[in-house]
Each structure stands twice: as C-alpha cells, then as structure tokens.
Amino acid sequence: MIWxxxxxxxxxxxxxxMQSARLKKTVSRVYHNVEFYRKKMQQLGxxxxxIKGIEDLNKLxxxxxEDLRDNYPFGLFAVPQSEVIRVHASSGTTGxxxxxxxxxxxxxxxxxxxxxxxxxxxxxxxxxxQVAYGYGLFTGGLGLHYGAENLGATVIPMSTGNTQRLxxxxxxxxxxxxxxTPSYLLHIAETLEEVGKTDSIKLKAAICxxxxxxxxxxxxxxxxxxxxAYDIYGLSEILGPGVAADCDAHCGLHVYEDHFVPxxxxxxxxxxxxxxxxxxxxxxxxxxxxxxxxxxxxxxxTSITYEPCECGRTLARISRFKGRSxxxxxxxGVNVFPSQVEAALLEMGETSPHYILIVDRVNNLDxxxxxxxxxxxxxxxxxRKLEGLTKKIAHVLQSALGLSVKVTLVEPKTIARSxxxxxxxxxxxxxx
Amino acid sequence: MLIKQLSVFIENKEGRLEGVxxxxxxxxxxxxxxxxxxxxxxxxxxxxxxxPDEGRRVLKEEGFSTKLTDVIAVKIPQKPGTLHEVLKILFxxxxxxxxxxxxxxxxxxxxxxMKASDLTKALDVLKQHxxxxxxxxxxxxxxxxxxxxx
Numbered sequence: 001m002i003w004x005x006x007x008x009x010x011x012x013x014x015x016x017x018m019q020s021a022r023l024k025k026t027v028s029r030v031y032h033n034v035e036f037y038r039k040k041m042q043q044l045g046x047x048x049x050x051i052k053g054i055e056d057l058n059k060l061x062x063x064x065x066e067d068l069r070d071n072y073p074f075g076l077f078a079v080p081q082s083e084v085i086r087v088h089a090s091s092g093t094t095g096x097x098x099x100x101x102x103x104x105x106x107x108x109x110x111x112x113x114x115x116x117x118x119x120x121x122x123x124x125x126x127x128x129x130q131v132a133y134g135y136g137l138f139t140g141g142l143g144l145h146y147g148a149e150n151l152g153a154t155v156i157p158m159s160t161g162n163t164q165r166l167x168x169x170x171x172x173x174x175x176x177x178x179x180x181t182p183s184y185l186l187h188i189a190e191t192l193e194e195v196g197k198t199d200s201i202k203l204k205a206a207i208c209x210x211x212x213x214x215x216x217x218x219x220x221x222x223x224x225x226x227x228x229a230y231d232i233y234g235l236s237e238i239l240g241p242g243v244a245a246d247c248d249a250h251c252g253l254h255v256y257e258d259h260f261v262p263x264x265x266x267x268x269x270x271x272x273x274x275x276x277x278x279x280x281x282x283x284x285x286x287x288x289x290x291x292x293x294x295x296x297x298x299x300x301x302t303s304i305t306y307e308p309c310e311c312g313r314t315l316a317r318i319s320r321f322k323g324r325s326x327x328x329x330x331x332x333g334v335n336v337f338p339s340q341v342e343a344a345l346l347e348m349g350e351t352s353p354h355y356i357l358i359v360d361r362v363n364n365l366d367x368x369x370x371x372x373x374x375x376x377x378x379x380x381x382x383x384r385k386l387e388g389l390t391k392k393i394a395h396v397l398q399s400a401l402g403l404s405v406k407v408t409l410v411e412p413k414t415i416a417r418s419x420x421x422x423x424x425x426x427x428x429x430x431x432x
Numbered sequence: 433m434l435i436k437q438l439s440v441f442i443e444n445k446e447g448r449l450e451g452v453x454x455x456x457x458x459x460x461x462x463x464x465x466x467x468x469x470x471x472x473x474x475x476x477x478x479x480x481x482x483x484p485d486e487g488r489r490v491l492k493e494e495g496f497s498t499k500l501t502d503v504i505a506v507k508i509p510q511k512p513g514t515l516h517e518v519l520k521i522l523f524x525x526x527x528x529x530x531x532x533x534x535x536x537x538x539x540x541x542x543x544x545x546m547k548a549s550d551l552t553k554a555l556d557v558l559k560q561h562x563x564x565x566x567x568x569x570x571x572x573x574x575x576x577x578x579x580x581x582x
Contacts, residue, residue, distance in 0.1 A: 374441050379497040381439030383476055408473050411443050413495040
C-alpha cells in the first residue's frame with residue numbers, strides 16, 4: 001500500500017514547489033547556525049537570499065565525508081545539543097567515525113520514511129517483523145525498528161549474530177517479514193534448507209539493504225524463501241535506511257524527495273548528468289534539523305529517472321547501484337575503507353604498512369582476510385610471538401573496523417607494489 | 433658459549449622452502465642442522481649454518497625475513513635419561529625451553545640446540561653441572577666431518 005499518498009504521489013510541480021520552499025528555509029537556517037557552511041557560502045559570494053528555489057540548488061557548495069571528519073564530532077550540527085536526542089556513527093575514511101545527530105523531528109521523519117518503505121513492501125500492523133540489522137551505532141537496526149513500530153507491526157529486535165535463535169523464533173512466532181542484508185538472508189535461506197524448515201516458515205516479505213545486490217540475487221532469495229524481497233537504501237549522513245526503496249515494480253528505488261533532493265553528477269567534472277546517465281548520487285536534505293547537509297556526495301554510482309512509476313508513485317527513482325566512485329567496501333553491511341586499515345596498522349606500529357584486503361563470500365557470509373607482510377624488524381623466530389602479533393593485529397583491526405578479520409602473515413615484498421595507486425583490495429565476491 | 437641460529441619466515445606456499453635452500457646452495461653455505469615448525473599459514477625454518485651472518489645477508493638480499501637468534505648447543509651422552517637430566521636441571525633453575533632440536537648425533541655424544549628463556553643463566557647452570565656446550569665454530573662445522581672426507 002501507499003502509506004502517504006499526498007507525499008508519494010505529488011505532481012512534479014508540487015514536488016518542486018515543496019522542495020523550493022523547504023530548501024530556502026534550510027539554507028537560511030544553516031547559514032545562520034553552521035559556521036562551516038556560512039564560510040563556504042561566503043567564499044562563493046553566496047547569501048541565503050540567492051537561493052530562490054530548487055533551481056538554485058547547484059549554486060550551493062558540495063559536502064564530502066571529509067568535511068564531516070574535519071568537523072568531528074558535532075561541528076556541522078545546526079541545533080543546540082539540547083535538541084539532539086540521538087547520535088549514530090558510521091565508518092570514517094580514517095580513524096575517526098562519521099557522527100550524525102537527530103532531533104526528535106528528525107527521528108519522526110526517519111520513521112515516517114521507513115514506514116513508507118515497509119508499507120510499500122506490503123507489510124502492515126498484522127505482520128511480525130524480525131529486524132536483523134545490527135542495533136547500536138549503526139543506523140540499520142534502530143532505523144528499521146522505529147519505522148516498523150510506527151507502522152504498527154510487531155517488532156522482534158533480533159540484531160545480528162545468532163542465526164539459530166533467529167530461525168527458532170521465525171518459526172515459533174510465525175514471523176511474516178524480515179529486514180536484513182541480502183547476503184545474510186541468503187545465508188538464512190540456506191540454513192533453513194539444511195535443517196529442512198523452509199516450508200515451515202511464514203515469511204512473505206523481506207526488506208534488504210546496506211550492501212549492493214543484484215536483481216538475480218533478489219530472484220534467488222524470492223524463490224528460495226517464497227517471499228517478496230525489496231531493496232532499501234540509505235546512508236547515515238543523510239538519514240539512515242529509508243532514503244529510497246523499491247516497490248513491486250522493481251524498476252528503481254523511489255527517493256523520498258519531500259525530504260531529500262537527489263542529483264546525479266559526473267564524479268570527475270562535478271557537472272550534472274542527464275536523466276538515465278550513470279553518475280554519483282548527491283543529496284541535499286531539506287527537512288533535517290540536527291544535521292542538514294548541502295549536496296552531500298554519497299560516492300554511490302547510479303542513474304535517475306523522474307518518470308512516474310507504474311505503482312502510482314511520482315517520486316524520482318534511482319537505479320540499482322552500479323558501484324562506488326571511491327574505494328569503500330561494504331562487508332556484512334559494514335562500510336570499510338582501506339585507508340582505515342592503513343591508519344590502524346600504522347598507529348599500531350608493529351607491522352609494515354604493506355597489506356592487502358581479500359574479501360570473499362563463504363556460504364553467503366562475507367569474510368575479510370588481511371595479509372600483512374612480516375617485515376624483518378618485526379619478525380620473531382618464536383611462533384608464540386608471531387601468533388601474538390597476528391592476534392594483536394586482528395584485535396586492532398576489529399576495533400577499528402567493527403568487523404572480525406582473519407590476519408595472515410606473508411613474506412616481505414610479496415604484496416605487489418604498484419606505481420601510483422596501490423592495489424589494496426581483492427574482492428572475490430561475485431554478485432550473481 | 434652462545435651460537436647464532438639463522439631463522440627464516442616461510443609462507444606456506446609452493447617453492448618457498450626450496451627458495452631458501454637454493455639461495456644457501458648458491459652461496460656455498462652449509463646447513464649443519466635445522467628444524468621446521470609449521471602453523472596453518474606459515475612455517476619457521478631455524479638453522480645452524482656454516483656462516484650465519486653471510487647466510488642472513490644473502491637471504492635478506494632475496495627478500496626473506498630473517499633473524500639471528502642466540503641459542504646454545506649442549507652435548508649430552510647417548511644413553512637413556514640424559515636429555516631428561518638436562519631438562520630437569522634447567523627446570524629446577526626456573527628456566528623454560530622455548531624450543532629445541534638436534535644438532536648432531538655423530539660420535540658418542542648428541543648435541544642439542546636449545547633456546548632457553550635466559551641463555552646466560554642456562555649456560556651457568558649447565559656449567560655447574562659439568563655439561564659441555566659447543567663453541568660457535570664447532571657448532572657451525574659439527575657435521576662437516578663426513579663431507580670433508582668425501
């Protein structure tokens with residue numbers, strides 16, 4: 001069903017008018033409350049009054065993840081701390097996390113967006129939904145949780161990490177919907193097959209996201225579990241899950257344009273792309289209070305169309321993601337930048353900075369291995385000490401990345417050096 | 433006295449062990465004795481060679497991670513219970529053995545390479561109990577007799 005028909009089915013003119021009004025308000029508020037943006041706008045000779053409507057959006061400066069890092073933790077917040085009721089955090093490109101904040105109104109908007117996604121997937125108050133994204137600093141768990149509660153569904157806050165218990169409850173509670181990463185859902189499907197329980201579960205819908213997947217993977221999940229699977233997209237900087245999602249037509253993900261204005265740009269020239277042309281997705285938030293962002297570069301590559309969808313929604317649709325314009329990896333739904341690994345290794349100082357990350361998918365679960373060269377100065381001929389080193393590296397990386405990592409020591413100079421950009425990642429995962 | 437052991441880190445990969453022996457062969461360095469410890473991912477080759485400094489230099493040149501470690505080579509008679517006696521003496525002196533392997537079994541005595549937690553103390557304790565240890569030269573050339581005769 002369409003949860004909020006007045007917002008999801010507006011005419012293009014209505015959308016643009018609403019965006020114009022909201023953008024103007026946002027720009028004025030941000031200019032007066034966020035020094036970073038005020039300075040940037042002043043450098044561009046831009047005053048709030050120069051933004052007369054959505055057509056002036058491209059006059060505003062871009063924002064990057066580095067800007068968030070440089071203003072860590074709360075430098076870009078546009079409200080006093082007393083109005084911030086929650087923070088979340090995701091991986092930064094190096095050491096420091098990317099911190100985002102929400103006012104009560106922001107949380108309400110977030111849950112409204114997630115509710116729309118769940119309703120679009122045919123989930124309602126009579127459904128029992130297992131939220132199997134991580135709960136905590138990651139936006140996945142709590143994001144889906146609030147949205148599902150707002151919908152009136154019965155929420156089972158599973159979080160991640162215990163597939164057996166998840167399956168037991170899925171069966172015992174007659175769970176009808178699940179929210180998790182697509183690879184984890186495939187893993188659940190295979191586990192169900194192994195124990196011969198596929199037929200005894202009642203799932204009818206799955207909301208999958210937090211990592212790239214393909215239409216084929218969706219069909220495989222749907223066949224294996226006899227349910228309908230939907231794609232949900234989001235990023236903490238803009239909101240969390242619920243920025244966009246697909247409907248039954250599976251012809252792209254509807255962007256909630258009444259809150260987030262999408263643009264597609266060429267990541268090299270920063271020039272706008274034509275509709276249908278693949279480029280980097282950029283978002284401007286027009287209702288966020290705590291952390292409003294202008295033209296935030298997501299680094300996700302996709303294309304956009306403004307054609308109304310057969311489902312009746314008029315919201316712009318972005319296509320399935322084609323990759324990233326940077327080197328970020330998504331492993332078990334967790335964002336990982338190779339630069340984080342490098343920073344952690346250098347800080348630890350007991351190994352060479354020559355490493356390679358190997359990502360693979362074993363039984364539909366992502367595994368991350370890191371090979372590190374044993375430099376002579378850190379080499380001990382006592383295996384006990386080498387094992388100690390391995391454990392220490394694994395521990396340091398686990399706390400830096402929030403992921404368990406298998407560490408393998410390799411001989412010096414065996415990791416290929418390349419001129420220019422070093423090849424730091426071997427991704428063996430095949431998206432079917 | 434202390435002798436120098438040459439240790440090399442070896443990945444569990446085809447041809448790596450052979451790579452080490454090849455380099456030593458090309459530089460005419462003799463391996464008097466060795467032990468190879470393995471884990472799931474890598475191996476640790478510990479050797480007593482005819483010229484440890486040169487051995488390390490040439491292996492390093494070929495990109496191996498190497499290390500020279502001080503160890504001792506204690507001579508023990510070839511009869512039952514003698515290894516136990518040595519270990520007991522070390523244990524009673526509060527020392528532990530990190531690893532050990534045989535250097536030579538030729539002649540009446542066996543020589544055992546040992547890496548104890550405190551080598552100086554180990555030497556003292558062994559001396560007190562009238563155990564003989566190999567000199568460095570003796571250790572590096574201990575198994576040369578047969579080759580010299582050929």
